[in-house]
Amino acid sequence: MSRPLVALVLYPRFSPFHVSVPYAIFDSMLPDNPLFELNIVSPGGRPQQAKRAMTIAPDGGLELLDRADIVVVPGWHDLSEPPEPALAEALVRAHTRGAHVVGLCYGAYALAYAGLLDGRKAATHWMAEQDFGRRFPSAALDTNALYVEDDRLITSAGTGAGLDCCLYIVRAYYGTRIANRVARIMVVPPHREGGQAQFIEQPVALSTQDAHINRLLDYLRENLARPHGIDELAARTAMSRRTFTRHFHKATGMTFGEWLVNERLQRSLELLENHSFSVEKVAEMVGFHTATSFRQHFRQRYQVSPRAWRKTFGEVER
Structure with missing residues (x-):
């Protein structure tokens, strides 16, 4: 099959760690071939600056979301600030035409502000659960999950759970054997169930x-x-x-x-x-x-x- 196209969305004052997790997974290459085609995207195709000392020049603007198979929002910079209308509309369009739309950690906020999580299951970092529930009462927040999927909308808890979530997506496209190979390259456990509690020893x-x-x-x-x-x-x-x-x-x-x-x-x-x-x-x-x-x-x-x-x-x- 052709390689799935992943669009990784940058946002103002992005977190380098949250961006690096999906970047590392979806840009990974097995010895024989790459698994995904990765594009870095930002509104207007503008370079985006991290919280400190890092600027990334994207591959293009939101038009790249219109052909992506997987759209990933890796975190969010301000929980009280909705995404600009053009980004929210692009996320909705991507989901409507059949793409997976992913919000890692606080990235669930971008999906929720766009209305994508109304009436659907969602997860986010435990520190934001009360705030998320207050802002988006129509979303069915699972306060215990590492990640959840509902109708091609995938959201995860914080940091390490984002890695679990990305490996879950690899497994959904390529199966357990390939996902385990990617995990071994990353030197991480191959799989944790999405329903597993966020707090484990x-x-x-x-x-x-x-x-x-x-x-x-x-x-x-x-x-x-x-x-x-x-x-x-x-x-x-x-x-x-x-x-x-x-x-x-x-x-x-x-x-x-x-x-x-x-x-x-x-x-x-x-x-x-x-x-x-x-x-x-x-x-x-x-x-x-x-x-x-x-x-x-x-x-x-x-x-x-x-x-x-x-x-x-x-x-x-x-």
Whole structure:
């Protein structure tokens, strides 16, 4: 397929960090080819200055939004200031013709001022929740989400959640395998669910600061199909059950059961998308006792069935 065109919208006194997150993701290049075509946009095609010591010259003006597949507003400079009418109208036009329109962190304000979030789910940084709710009572603000999508309108919580949100978009266009490759290049965890709470002890990481737990995680990832008991794993790490449970939660931010289900579901996505194994076989390969248990966990996490996921993201149709 042709590369999706991403329009990254600059605004006055922009935040360099918030701009750099989508820039890094959508300008990333795998060894074989670039994934997206990225344009930097500003009203009138004018250079925009950051809060301090940085000016960016855009690729063009708002006319570039009229052909973009994905429009990203990475933050917003003043919560009490609506976008200029030309930008608000361009955002509405982009959404009307079928583009994804994204507001990262306070970028949700630009979408809300344009009326795009009326009657739709939205997320923003927790520090602005009360203000956002007061200004835009017609939006259905999810005060707990990292990011949400409603009718091709995607909004996220702050900073790190913006990275999760951008990887979610990569996955929506290219599937889990490519999104994971991009995450590895960025040296970040491959995926956090949008419904995950903004406040967590630690994101799910490939490794922790506990060497014993790291070795155990490697072992578990290589043996997901096997049953695993806490007593067995505690013995494997030369810890008591109580000590193991405490160390595991401190290292991963999750109970062992939560972590194991999460890893099994992540592995199932790769199998569903890239292979033609039956759902029953996938359930067996990732360690669920029955296909029914797998389907229940899968639907609870992703709100769709494994078969529906494969139909949407799979490279191999059954």
